[in-house]
Amino acid sequence: MSSYQRKTPLKNDCSIEKTLLLISGKWKPAILSELLKRSLRLKDIQEGLPEASKRALTQQLKEMIEDGLIQKKDFNQYPKKTEYSITSLGNKLIPVFIALTEFGNQL
Structure with a gap:
């Protein structure tokens, strides 16, 4: 099996573009906004x-x-359990998501 290759390379010359590339994607904003609240399993994300x-x-x-x-x-258990959670870097997106929410509410 081949290793994963990111489709869109990260740019280093524009901080805004770099940030947008990290959080843009059809489902990334929705996934991130939920993970900023709590840890989730894949099945929970799928249900949402x-x-x-x-x-x-x-x-x-x-x-x-x-x-x-x-x-x-x-988790080392049967059936297999995997959880996704936000990292400290991801938590730094909280003000960004608050600003995006406030902007979106004004439209």
């Missing part, structure tokens, strides 16, 4: 976004893990 395919969600989760915004914790 029933129109999203499992493949799309796992792809976006993988990108956010690689970008350091979220972390994945595997």
Whole structure:
């Protein structure tokens, strides 16, 4: 199996563009806004976004893990349990999401 290659390379010359690339994606804002509240399992994310395919969600989760915004914790139990949670870097997005919410509410 080949290793994962990010579709959109991160730019280093524009901080705004770099941030937007990290949080943009069809499902990333919705996933991040929920993970900013609490840790979730994949099935919880799927229930909250029933129109999203499992493949799309796992792809976006993988990108956010690689970008350091979220972390994945595997529990040593049967049946397998995996939880996704926000990292300290991801928590720095709270003011960004608050500002986006306030802006969106004005539209």
